[in-house]
Amino acid sequence: MGKSETSKIFSRLGIPIFDADASVHQMLDEGGEAVTAVSEIFPGVVQGHAVDRRMLGDLVFGNACKLRKLEAILHPLVAKARKRFLRLAGAARARVVVMDVPLLYETGGKDACHAVVVVSAPKFVQRSRALRRPGMSEKKLENILDNQTPDYLKRKQADFVVPSGLGKRAALIRVSSVLRKVHSGHISGKKLVMPVGGGHGA
Numbered sequence: 001m002g003k004s005e006t007s008k009i010f011s012r013l014g015i016p017i018f019d020a021d022a023s024v025h026q027m028l029d030e031g032g033e034a035v036t037a038v039s040e041i042f043p044g045v046v047q048g049h050a051v052d053r054r055m056l057g058d059l060v061f062g063n064a065c066k067l068r069k070l071e072a073i074l075h076p077l078v079a080k081a082r083k084r085f086l087r088l089a090g091a092a093r094a095r096v097v098v099m100d101v102p103l104l105y106e107t108g109g110k111d112a113c114h115a116v117v118v119v120s121a122p123k124f125v126q127r128s129r130a131l132r133r134p135g136m137s138e139k140k141l142e143n144i145l146d147n148q149t150p151d152y153l154k155r156k157q158a159d160f161v162v163p164s165g166l167g168k169r170a171a172l173i174r175v176s177s178v179l180r181k182v183h184s185g186h187i188s189g190k191k192l193v194m195p196v197g198g199g200h201g202a
Helices: 003-012 020-028 035-041 053-060 064-091 123-131 138-146 151-157 168-183
Strands: 017-019 097-101 115-120 160-163 191-195
Touching: 003 017, 003 097, 003 168, 017 020, 017 064, 020 035, 020 053, 020 064, 020 097, 035 064, 053 064, 064 097, 115 151, 123 138, 160 168
Parallel strands: 017 097, 097 191, 115 160, 115 191
Antiparallel strands: none
């Protein structure tokens, strides 16, 4: 299990989740907010009125200039979706929310959060999981990792670390402990943000 499964644990415990990856996928699907802008910058990546994410990934990973252009489109849209989620969560009087955000440190989002939870696994487990994904290769994985903060630095800066290589029970125990501390006021504030601990967003 990894970040996504850990996010599901928070959800099963009644915590509202903002999934940044899912938000991006929605933006790139047919009718999504980012389709037109992406098609203008990256001609040919739109197939059947939706962005072919694998094709787009092949174009941008390993090309810093193209990656920055894509991020300039997506990051403001994700920020807009995140603010909308927080407004709705606030209206529902949610005491705690989880923002499941890849590249949290890389985009400067850490300072906007009251607490950061990093989901982490041994490097060999991370690589094995990533390479099982459709369209992933060693070269593409290396390009992705080059644009991410190393896992050990994420752990060092985190308020909490959830081990994801020890099974669901260990993760559940740790998540439950995190929530107890937050609800008890151990961490001031109401928001938790859960970035990828060595994961690979796109």
